[in-house]
Amino acid sequence: MIALGFEGSANKIGVGIVTLDGTILSNPRHTYITPPGQGFLPRETAQHHLQHIIPLIKEALKSANVTSIDSIDCLCYTKGPGMGAPLQVSAIVVRILSLLWKKPIVAVNHCVAHIEMGRIVTGAVDPVVLYVSGGNTQVIAYSEGKYRIFGETIDIAVGNCLDRFARVLTLSNDPSPGYNIEQLAKKGGQFIDIPYAVKGMDVSFSGLLSYIEATAVEKLKNNECTPADLCYSLQETVFAMLVEITERAMAHCDKKDVLIVGGVGCNVRLQEMMKIMCSERGGRLFATDDRYCVDNGAMIAYTGLLAYAHGTVTPLEDSTFTQRFRTDEVDAVWRKKNELDTNGNPLM
Incomplete structure (x- = not known):
């Protein structure tokens, strides 16, 4: 199974393509960098993301050697938390591609995605x-x-x-x-x-x-x-x-x-x-x-694919975004079955 993921909750826009075993096929991203002494504002950050997201999608597909959209199983995006205007870019793009390519959508919690990327990369149980x-x-x-x-x-x-x-x-x-x-x-x-x-x-x-x-x-x-x-x-x-x-x-x-x-x-x-x-x-x-620490598309793709493999799909009408999305609101269905802790005991 393969997922295409979009991350754009702050000043980085990233597109990642990942398999269910955690293999990262591609993971390009671009960062909005402001002059010294200045932070990044939502409107300008969203404009940056809009400028770079299409080239990043093309780069990700080319780097992953994905020659047919049929090989992609689902499209994943950051629902939140994050900055409203930048989050909106990924939400709109994933809706458009879902309609064009006829692919299911999976909304992903940004915080949980960081955790799952860290676990698969480091082997932490x-x-x-x-x-x-x-x-x-x-x-x-x-x-x-x-x-x-x-x-x-x-x-x-x-x-x-x-x-x-x-x-x-x-x-x-x-x-x-x-x-x-x-x-x-x-x-x-x-x-x-x-x-x-x-x-x-x-x-x-x-x-x-x-x-x-x-x-x-x-x-x-x-x-x-x-x-x-x-x-x-x-x-x-x-x-x-x-x-x-x-x-x-x-x-x-x-x-x-x-x-x-x-x-x-x-x-x-x-x-x-x-x-x-x-x-x-x-x-x-x-x-x-x-x-992997810094925001990237692969972490969204991988976490979304875990959820998708366990039956989670986000209807098109629910593929919204929110600036406040608590880590503990997510039902981690992929961790509920057949998993042991570091001592070999079943996780509760």
Whole structure:
């Protein structure tokens, strides 16, 4: 079975073609990059996606050596969560192609797609999942047919926090502001205290972002620190918060392994910190690089195909999009049967 998937929930538009065993036949994408110091707005992002989606479809079909549309079993797209205008592009395109090619549609939850892509690429069986991106920050574990959220941000996502601080320093958005913060942080040597906001199983980033924004202006003006010191301090603080709530979820769920997914999951320092915690608990860390951490069409195609293989189809009239689509709203039908945890016991 083969699926064609469309991802366009934020500033990346991607088209992927995947088989049911997880083989990625093609996975091209294009990123909307704004000038330094600027974020991306919904309208301009949607226009970018409209310009690139047709060339990406052609590239994906050619790279996958798909010479006949008959070989494609279903069309999958991101229903949400994400930005409204960019999400609309994929929803419209998938409807048009469904009518033209007479193929069924499968709507996919963006967050769940990250998890399933991470599981198939790394081989993680039943981990606690840390999902960290520009728009989402959640600690997740599978239980009783759904991915349950055990902790999350109560305001902005960690990726949004990093991106907004990159704007303060006018760092480049190419390839991403978070990546450029990571590179600059490697040169930092002075740790500056920043508010540490863990509230039970949840985290808060808006207050510490406001604090470091004010600190940056004052300390940089007085030559008390460097931009590298600020990036280093911000990373160490927010990543320590994420490791803490992930470890708490591991203890609660009695799981030893952790899977990091989402765009911020590419960060090597976050992976290092999480790996230390996992090894101290006798567990393992599973993580991927930017090919799979960053938003892509293959993750949508694969997750949609899993659902399609278990009888899930989205009627044309229901192939809408939503900016708010919770991870724990999805019925993970593909995980309910004949699956064992890391100890060989049936998953409940």
